[in-house]
Amino acid sequence: MFRILAMWCFVLCATAGIQQVQAQPAQTEKSTSVLAEAEVQMADALRQDGKIYVVVMVLLTVMIGLIAYLITLDRKVGKLEKQLRD
Secondary structure, eight states: OHHHHHHHHHHHHHHHHHHHHHHOSOOOHHHHHHHHHHHHHHHHHHHHHTTHHHHHHHHHHHHHHHHHHHHHHHHHHHHHHHHHHO
16 A cells, blocks of 8 residues: 555656646746637637547546556555565
């Protein structure tokens, strides 16, 4: 179980690091506000069409599948380790 949590923390940290690297280029106030408006308009459009729920469900499905895979993998590795000790 500890391995799963460690892997999950690594994935979250790596994702946060990638987002920070992408956000680092210097931008003027005007381009930042235009970018923010574009992101809000896209989110509003997805909400109005009801597609935001599809996006959320796909993300949840992928995350649940990933967690389930990691749990089964951890169990298999645990069984192999136990066989090696015996």
